[in-house]
Structure formats: C-alpha cells, structure tokens
Amino acid sequence: WAIPQLAPQIPEPYEGVRALPPVSPKPTGSTTVPPPLPPGFPSMERPPPRIDVPDGQPQPIATKFGWTYDIPADWENWNDGFSEWVGEDGSTATYGAMGLHGRFDCEGGEFESSAISGMTGRRAGDLTVLAYREVQKASMIFTNEDGSLEPTVRIEDPKYLQIDGAPAVHYTALVEDIPDSPYCPPPRATFDVVTTTGFATAEVAVFVVLADRDVENALTDEDVEGLISSLRKSSTE
DSSP states (O other): OOOOEEOOOOOTTOOSOOSOOOSSSSOOSOOOOOOOOOTTOOOOSSOOOOOOOOTTSOEEEEOTTSEEEEEOTTSEEEEEEEEEEEOTTSOEEEEEEEEEEEEEEETTEEEEEEEEEEEEEESSOOHHHHHHHHHTHHHHHHSOTTSOOOOEEEEOOOEEEEETTEEEEEEEEEEESOOOOTTOOOSEEEEEEEEEEEEESEEEEEEEEEEEESSTTOOOHHHHHHHHHTOEEOOOO
16 A cells, blocks of 8 residues: 655644645656636635544545545544555556555555545546546556556446436456565455546546455445445535
C-alpha cells in the first residue's frame, strides 16, 4: 500500500488538505490542461472538516466533491489524508477523504492497512469510460517496485445503478498473483470503483475501495457494498 499522508498544517480556520502535493519526482503523466468547470460550479480546495460522532457509531466522511459516505466505527478516519501510487509511466492513483481498515505493522513501511476507502474527482467525461480507466489502475497499484512484475487482473462487467438519485457506474477488479514486495502484499485483492455525478470541485466523483483478500479481518463483498451504499449527497445545512 501507499502510506496515507497528512497534508501540511493549515492555519485556522481552515482544516484538511491543500491541493494534493506530489510525493514522487516522477512526471504525473498527461500535461493536457483539464477543461474549466462550468460557470458557477462550486469548488473547494480543502475537504469539509471532520464530522465527530459518538463512539461506536458509523463515521461519516464528507468529501469536497459533494458526497458523504460512512465508514464503520472501528475504522480509522483520515478525512484529511491521502494516498498516492505512481506508475513507471508516470500515471498516478491518488485518493483522499480516506477510511483505513485493519492497520498492521509491516517491515519496510511505517504501517499498512488491509483496506482503504477514498474519493477523487474528474473534471468531465462519460461515467463508464472514467470508471473503466480508474479500475485499470489496479495493475499499477500492485505492480512491484521496479515495475518488472505485474499482478493478474480481471475486470468484471460494469454495474449501472442510481446513488441518491444520481446515475453511477460500478466496476470491480479482481487482483491475483500479486508480486512480492517489502510491503506485505496480500494473496488476493479487489479494487472497486464507482463513478457518479460530482456536485462540487469536479463534475465526476470517483469513489474507491481497495481491499486485501484472504487475510485476517479481510473485508467481504458485503462490506464493500455497504460502503458504496452509504454514499449520499452531502448536506448543505
């Protein structure tokens, strides 16, 4: 796993992260300037502040894309952190508004997590195309450090659904034959990607769940579906 990182400290009254800083000197891929947001489209540089709830209750995480989702009470809430992977070709997979499940120590890294949830955005595009492009990053995420060994990835057919009245597309990648590395790779993993309408910051919101399988305290398919089904438009109150 990429190690989740907290953004630089920001003076009050702001909390959370700035625009995501690079964590690798490698190029980030395409230099094409994304299209501007439509006039009047709301945008946030920083995520909303953490939502505190009583112990034992599901923890809502509000994102800067106009969506909120819940993580279980025993997960770690990293609403102002992010993870990033960088491929040999300069492609990136970067997710913020994170939930972390099953933290464990692993030689070679500060810590690892057996599952993460998170969100990012895309300026514009077809939901199916964008979801497919994102789920293809499963191979890059689990390729070994020098890029010489790749996992076996099978992408299931897309599911088309409605989330809180908005159209959505759900892809799942099944990852096997994961190369060995210093970061305790699992025997298998799944990478779930959901694209839907963005209501702030980006016209398309991208929700992901990356989960180790066949490990202690592994998520089940039902656990992943529960995270996805908790997605809802953020309250404007």
